[in-house]
Amino acid sequence: MRPFKTLQKLYDEESQVVITEKGSPPRVLFHGENFLQEDLPVGTRVIFPRPPLAGVPNVKAAIRYAINNPEGMEPLHALLKPGMRLTCVIDDISVPLPPMVTPDVRQTILEIVLELAADSGVDDVHLVIANALHRRMTEGEMRRMVGEKIFNAYYPDRYYNHDAEDPDGMVALERTSHGEEVSVNRRVAESDLIVYVNVNFVPMNGGHKSMGTGVSNYASLRHHHNPKTIRASDSYMEPKASALYKSNERIGRNIDKHLKVFHIETALNNRMFGGPTDFLAKKEEDYTEADRLKFQAMRFALSKLPRAAARKVLNSVPAPYDVTGVYAGATEPTHQKTLETSWKQYVVPVEGQSDIVIFPIPFISPYSVNSILNPLLVQVMGLGYFYNLNRGVPLVKKGGVLILLHPAYDEFDPEHHPSYIEFFHRLLPETRDSMKLEHKYEREFAENPSYVHLYRKGNAYHGVHPFYMWYWGENGRQHVGKVIVAGAENNHVPALLGWDRTDTLTEAIEEARGFMGRSATISLLRIAPTVMVDVK
Amino acid sequence: MPSKAAFFDVDGTLVKTNVVHVYAYYAMNRGSVLGIAGRTLSTALSVPLFGVMDALDRKTFNEFFYRYYAGLSEDRLVTIAEDMFEDVLQPALYEQTQDLIDQARRSGCRIVLVTGALDFTMRPLARHLGADDMIANKMQFVGGKATGKVIPPIIEGANKANAIRAYCTREGLSLDKCHGYSDSASDYAMLAVVGRPTAVNPDLRLRSIARAYNWPILDLK
Numbered sequence A: 001m002r003p004f005k006t007l008q009k010l011y012d013e014e015s016q017v018v019i020t021e022k023g024s025p026p027r028v029l030f031h032g033e034n035f036l037q038e039d040l041p042v043g044t045r046v047i048f049p050r051p052p053l054a055g056v057p058n059v060k061a062a063i064r065y066a067i068n069n070p071e072g073m074e075p076l077h078a079l080l081k082p083g084m085r086l087t088c089v090i091d092d093i094s095v096p097l098p099p100m101v102t103p104d105v106r107q108t109i110l111e112i113v114l115e116l117a118a119d120s121g122v123d124d125v126h127l128v129i130a131n132a133l134h135r136r137m138t139e140g141e142m143r144r145m146v147g148e149k150i151f152n153a154y155y156p157d158r159y160y161n162h163d164a165e166d167p168d169g170m171v172a173l174e175r176t177s178h179g180e181e182v183s184v185n186r187r188v189a190e191s192d193l194i195v196y197v198n199v200n201f202v203p204m205n206g207g208h209k210s211m212g213t214g215v216s217n218y219a220s221l222r223h224h225h226n227p228k229t230i231r232a233s234d235s236y237m238e239p240k241a242s243a244l245y246k247s248n249e250r251i252g253r254n255i256d257k258h259l260k261v262f263h264i265e266t267a268l269n270n271r272m273f274g275g276p277t278d279f280l281a282k283k284e285e286d287y288t289e290a291d292r293l294k295f296q297a298m299r300f301a302l303s304k305l306p307r308a309a310a311r312k313v314l315n316s317v318p319a320p321y322d323v324t325g326v327y328a329g330a331t332e333p334t335h336q337k338t339l340e341t342s343w344k345q346y347v348v349p350v351e352g353q354s355d356i357v358i359f360p361i362p363f364i365s366p367y368s369v370n371s372i373l374n375p376l377l378v379q380v381m382g383l384g385y386f387y388n389l390n391r392g393v394p395l396v397k398k399g400g401v402l403i404l405l406h407p408a409y410d411e412f413d414p415e416h417h418p419s420y421i422e423f424f425h426r427l428l429p430e431t432r433d434s435m436k437l438e439h440k441y442e443r444e445f446a447e448n449p450s451y452v453h454l455y456r457k458g459n460a461y462h463g464v465h466p467f468y469m470w471y472w473g474e475n476g477r478q479h480v481g482k483v484i485v486a487g488a489e490n491n492h493v494p495a496l497l498g499w500d501r502t503d504t505l506t507e508a509i510e511e512a513r514g515f516m517g518r519s520a521t522i523s524l525l526r527i528a529p530t531v532m533v534d535v536k
Numbered sequence B: 001m002p003s004k005a006a007f008f009d010v011d012g013t014l015v016k017t018n019v020v021h022v023y024a025y026y027a028m029n030r031g032s033v034l035g036i037a038g039r040t041l042s043t044a045l046s047v048p049l050f051g052v053m054d055a056l057d058r059k060t061f062n063e064f065f066y067r068y069y070a071g072l073s074e075d076r077l078v079t080i081a082e083d084m085f086e087d088v089l090q091p092a093l094y095e096q097t098q099d100l101i102d103q104a105r106r107s108g109c110r111i112v113l114v115t116g117a118l119d120f121t122m123r124p125l126a127r128h129l130g131a132d133d134m135i136a137n138k139m140q141f142v143g144g145k146a147t148g149k150v151i152p153p154i155i156e157g158a159n160k161a162n163a164i165r166a167y168c169t170r171e172g173l174s175l176d177k178c179h180g181y182s183d184s185a186s187d188y189a190m191l192a193v194v195g196r197p198t199a200v201n202p203d204l205r206l207r208s209i210a211r212a213y214n215w216p217i218l219d220l221k
Helices: A004-009 A059-068 A105-119 A139-154 A208-214 A227-231 A243-258 A275-281 A289-304 A307-315 A331-346 A375-386 A418-427 A434-447 A449-457 A465-472 A474-479 A492-497 A505-516 B019-028 B033-056 B058-069 B074-092 B097-106 B119-129 B157-171 B185-193 B204-213
Strands: A017-019 A027-031 A034-038 A045-047 A085-091 A124-130 A159-161 A170-173 A182-185 A193-197 A261-268 A323-329 A347-350 A354-360 A396-405 A482-486 A500-502 A522-525 A532-535 B004-009 B109-118 B133-137 B139-142 B145-150 B179-182 B196-200
Touching: A027 A354, A027 A396, A034 A289, A034 A505, A045 A347, A059 A105, A059 A261, A059 A323, A085 A105, A085 A208, A105 A124, A105 A139, A105 A193, A105 A261, A124 A139, A124 A208, A139 A159, A170 A243, A182 A243, A193 A208, A208 A243, A208 A331, A227 A243, A227 A434, A227 A465, A227 A474, A261 A331, A275 A289, A289 A307, A323 A331, A331 A347, A354 A375, A354 A505, A375 A396, A375 A418, A375 A465, A375 A474, A375 A482, A375 A492, A396 A474, A396 A505, A418 A434, A418 A449, A418 A465, A434 A449, A434 A465, A449 B097, A449 B179, A465 A474, A482 A492, A482 A505, A492 A500, A500 A505, B004 B097, B004 B157, B004 B185, B019 B074, B058 B109, B058 B145, B074 B119, B074 B145, B097 B109, B097 B119, B109 B119, B109 B157, B119 B133, B133 B157, B157 B185, B179 B185, B185 B196, B185 B204, B196 B204
Parallel strands: A045 A522, A085 A124, A085 A193, A124 A159, A193 A261, A347 A532, A354 A396, A354 A522, A396 A482, A482 A500, B004 B109, B004 B179, B109 B133, B179 B196
Antiparallel strands: A017 A045, A027 A034, A170 A182, A261 A323, B139 B145
16 A cells, blocks of 8 residues: 555645556546446546535525525516416436435425415416436335425326327427427426426536426427537537537527526535545545545445346435525526536636546436446447536547446346337447438337337336437547447447447557557546536 | 338237137127026136136137137127127226327327237227227128138237238238237237337236347336
8 A cells, every 4th residue: 555645745635637647546437336446557637526515504595595586587476476377397317416315405496486386375386397208207206306295295196207298298389590399398388487496417407408308399309409419519518519508598598488487496516425435536645544445345345246236236325415506587697607606516627638538437327317327328428428528628639539437238227228229239230320320210219109108108218318319429429539448348239339348447548549659648537426627 | 191000919918808708708698598607607617728728829729719609690799799898898908008009190000900809809999999900800600690610810829920911011011110019929920020019018928028139018007
């Protein structure tokens, strides 16, 4: 074990960027449901998440202040009229990750809003989960999100999942100036007031996307969830660089023209790990002996568990996030404030791009809560989300190499991801070309009656969702020269995804250097917790 | 004009019943008191035999089973079919059956029921569900009386697949784009012949096949 005093010399405690030296400790890196502990080559730039911002001292007070002093709208109490029809639209289980410790901030907001509504004589209240084409949340998940009291009062008649395939459940508003269809959940569209309850996990969430995507349907979503829009987006996390954001903005402005929407947005810090796993958020240089022991014990235990059990264990640990800001009011000014808080938490400035970038892929994604991170989701985490965790300039150079750390197992959850299985095993062997996939197969999957049924009556993602996952990785795929998945346990999954594989990270770096040259620069995004880069 | 169809098995897939229920209903409605008693008793005694035969071979089961219709008049069978639909089939429909059929229609499919039951017993159900067509067994009638023999080929197992293939050729449908729905591994051929098979409330064997071939599995309620 290297002496702590030696380690201290090797990095600047204040900086989130550490250059690997000869005496640097090995890095603790997510590798699916377990971890790797790897020594990185000297000179590797390691980018760490910022420490968690301090939470607001009193969340309820912050919510009350926000709804009484909103941005660009009257206070909420002034908008509530006796006898009106009110619908609260709520972000679904895809945020935050992992789910936060209870009470979830959505519960806290709803408790305040519903009490205010009751005091104002508003009795016709529905709670609609903005799951768009995501899977329906289960009864247990819905209970956990809003708490026992609200659940018992509203479920199932007045607290339910949005159904984008209900033939009578959608209303078409006028198209945007770009001809984009705008469809909204009927109950929402026919409400006198809509309160949108948001959890802003990353800057991509919230704003016009909340209503424009969350309570919409395939006919509307296909105007921006397509390869062309994704290719035109340099980063999903930076509105100025995102065609996806601009399309949602046009759709959202149309919605705001026709409907009265009062947004309540909340920003969280990145305190993803608490209690016995809090060391995972530290720089390895800062690990104590106890931290090292805890890590080794955890790694050993996870390695001895069957994967499903390890997944269950990891999914059962909620994150002790703190609320760092609550903003309310009209869509754009509210979201602007949320974005500023979000960037303050996540953005780490870095000098220049790298030839080779390493992304450790954890066990979870927005689409696999209480489920399996299947190969398409590994792809979307690497080439979709992590690649886009920047403010317009990706961390990896054009034509560079991405190294993903994941076992890349061929496992799918038939209950949550039935159409993913067909997409992966029937379509990808034929083509990986997003344009061709969209043209030839997207509508077939979207309208497949079995997948529609599983989405509406079961807990399955919509039939078209695997296409969106594939498109999500499109600008990353277009940008990088090679993807290597290190530690992949089979050949066929990386091959179907168009990737190389190696047994170890060291081999992957060797291969990447063979591709980019011996002097190639290397960066590691030491995620999770969440971190975004601002490449100068 | 749709270029594809959704082929639905009926017993166990869209309704909770199977042909035994249908036959029992006919037995109970034979007409005379003696007829009812005799047929009900013989049906009750035959139930274990039906079970064994059904498990071993659906074709033999159907052939054996339809002999019990011998001697019944066509008019009577058709009349009883209407009552039988109301009393037996309609209450046994899964709540989500109509949703699934409607969704298939919205996706541009022609709706076709494929069943080993006799056509006249299924007509009221087909009408109720809004099916466009039906592939079913046909009873032979001589002089207005059922002979107890089914006009071959008997619609079951591999013959369901042949019938679907012939139907698609005749109607100009693309078999590859068609959907198939069944609950039983005995309908493996029917599911395998279409491009988009789905297991519905599958038995253990079909569930295992569906998992192996990555077919979607629906649990209709």
